[in-house]
Amino acid sequence: MDFTFTDEQRMFRDTVYRYCREEIAPLCEEADLKGEFSFEVWRRLGAMGLLGLPIPEEYGGGGADFVTCCLAGEAMGHAGIDGGHTLALGAHTYLCAANIMLHGTEAQKRRYLPRLATGEDIGCMCLTEPGCGSDAAALVTAAVKKGDRYVLNGSKTFITNAPLAKVFVVFATIDRARKHKGITAFIVERDFPGISTGNPMHKMGCRCSTTSEVFFEDCEVPEENLLGGEGKGWEIALGGVEWDRSVLLSPFLGNAMFMYENCCRYANQRWAFGQPIGEFQSIQNRIADMRIFIEAARLAIYRVAASKDNGVMLNPLLASVNKMYVGDRGFEMCSAGVDLFGGYGYIHEYPVERGMRDAKLGQLGGGTSDIMRMIVARYMLM
C-alpha cells in the first residue's frame, strides 16, 4: 500500500491549484450569478492544458495518467472554480475527447483531437434521452445505414455542452431488437445536415455549463464517423464509467475542500456570545464531518484512478460506491456548510451557497444514487 503521490503529481496539482485560484476562480462568481458559460474561463483552462489533459501529446494533449487527471479536477474545485465550468470540462475532455482517443481510428483522432485538446472546438456526449436516463440501454435514437452513410433520427436530452459544441459523440441503435448489442456510437459534427440543439436549460446548479436537447432529423453521418464499430456503443458507454467514477467526481472532492476551508475560516472569524463560533460543538461537528467526508471521498476516488493507472480491472462494485458516497454525503456536507454560515450561507456573495447547488448534481448525473445502490446490491446477491 502506498498513499503518496509522486513529486511530479504533487507539483502539478499545486501549480494547477495556484493558477486556478488566481486566474480563473475570480471570474466564476459573476458567471454563476448570470448563469453564463465564460469563454474567458474556458480559454484560461485551455491555456493551462487542462482541456486536453489525458490526450496523448502527439494529438496536442498532455498525455496525463488517471491520477494526474483527478488531481487536476480536485485542484480546480479546491481553487473555487464553479461546478458548471468543471462539468463543461468533464463532458468535453472525458466524455467526448477521451472516447475518441480510446476508440477512434487514426484519421478520426487526427481530425478531432488537436482542436478538442486546446478547447478550440467544444465537445459533448449524447447518451440520455427524454425516455431513458439511468436505463441507458433502452435508448431509441435510430441509425440506419444508407449507402456510405448512416441516417440518425431521434432526440437526446440533458446534454452538457450541446448548445456550444462542435463535436458530438452520439449513441444510437442500429437494431432495437438486439438491445444493448445494437447500440452504436458516432461522431457527429454540428455542420452535418439534420442535427440541431434546443434552448439552454435553466439549472439549479452547475449553472455555467450549458445544457440542452439535441435533435436528429434525418441527420446524415458519413460511415467513416462510426466510432468503434457497429454494436460497440454499449462497451464504449460502459468504459466511460471509469472516467465518470474518478475524474468527473474529483471536482466534487475539490468543492468539498473549498467549502471545508471556508467554513473553518468563517468559524474562526465569526463571533457569537463572546467567542468564535468554532468553539461551539455543533459547529465543530460540522467541520469534523466535512473532514471525514473529504478523507473518505479522496480514498474512494483515487482508488478507481490508481487501479486504472496500475492496470487493475475496474471493480464495478467499488466504482458505484464512489458515486453514491460522493454524491449523497457530498451534498449533505455542502448543506452543512451553508448551515454553518447561517443566513450568510444563503447569500450568493458568500462562498458556500453555490457549492451546495452544484453538489446536488453529484446525486443525479451519471447514474443516480438509487441506481448505484441497485448495482451494488445486484453484485452482492450474485
Next chain:
Amino acid sequence: MIDYELTEMEKELQKRLRALCREEIAPHAPILANGAGEEIRALLPVRLRKLAAAGYMETLVRGDFVAQCVAGEEVAKACPSTFLAAMSSGTAFGRTLAVFGTQSQRSRFLDGIVKGEVIGALAATEATGGSDLGGIVTEARPAPGGWVLEGAKDLVTNAPLADTFLVLAWTNRESGLDGGLSFFLVDRGAPGLEVGETVETMGLRGAPTAGITLRDCFVPSDALVGGEGGGMGVFSAVSCWLGLAMSAMSVGIGVACMEVSTRQGKQKRAFGKPIGHFEGVGAKLAVMFTHNDLGRMLTLRAAWALDRGAEDGAVLVSCAKVFTGESVNKIADLAMQTHGGHGYLRGTDIERLYRDARFAELAYGTTERQRVSIARDGLGRFR
C-alpha cells in the same frame, strides 16, 4: 505512487487469520457471548493461545499497524469479544510495554503476552474520569523502595482474567495532566489489589470486565512505566492505537453483519422471490457494503500514516474511528431490519452483533471527543 493493494505478506496474514478464525474462533462466539463466567474462563484463554500461535498477539505487540488492522478485522468478524480481549492484552498492555517499558519489564512480560499465556489489562478509566483524565482520583505516593497506590478503576476489560495490570495514577497532582500522571505495573495478587465482581455489559460479553480497587497497594520502583510524570504521553499514544483498533473492530463487525444479511437476502423468500431482490432490502445491503468498504480504507489509511509517524496520523485515526463507529451501528441496525422479527430473538447472530456494535462509539475516545479533535485540527490550520 498511489497503490491500494495489500502486500503479499499482508494478504498471507489475512488468509491465515481468516482460516483460523473460521475454524477456531467463530464457532465459540455465541457461547462466549452468553457471558457466563466459568465458560469464559475455560474458553477465552484457549482462544487467545490459538490466535497467538498464528502470530496474532505478536502482531498486536510488535507488528505494524496496517498488519494489525488487516488481521484484527478477521478476528473481530469472527468474534468481537475475542477481539476485544486480545486487544486489551496485546495492544493496550503488551504494545505499551514494548514501546514505553524498560528492558526488564519487556523481558518479564512480553514473551507470555505474545504466546497468549499471560493476559494483561489496562486500567485507566474511573467512575469520575475517562475522556477527561483530569477527573481521575487514583494516587501513587512515594514510599521507601517504591510507591503506594490508592484508588479504584472501573470498566477494566479482562480484569477478571488478567495476570497483570497497567494502572494510571497521579504521582504529582500539582503538575497537572502533562507531568502529574504515571503508569504502574501491578500484578494480580499484589497486596491491596482487589478485582471486583464481573460487571454485566450490554454486548461484548465474552470479554469480561470488572473494576479494581487499590488499597495501600505497594509496588516497587521498577513498576513505573514510561517514567514518572510520563503518563499522559503514554496514554495519548495508547489511545491512538486503541482508537485505530476500534476502527478495525467496527469494520469486522460490519462485515459480519453484512454477510449474515446478504445470506438472508438470498435465502429468505417473500412474495415469490428472495427478499434481497426487493429494492428496499437490496439498498440496505448496498449501504452496508459502502460503509464497510470506505471504513476499511479509512482505517488502513490511518494505520499507514501511524506506521510512518506521519503528522496527520492521529487526526486520521479519529476520522476512521468516528466513521467506522457510526457506520457499524447503522449497519447493525439495517442488518436487524433485513432479518425482520426473527433477528430480534435472543441468541441470533444479528442480535449479538447489534449489541456488540454499540461499544464502538463509546470506548477509547467517544465519538463526541473525536469530533472535537478533528475540528480543532481544521480550525487551527485555516484561520
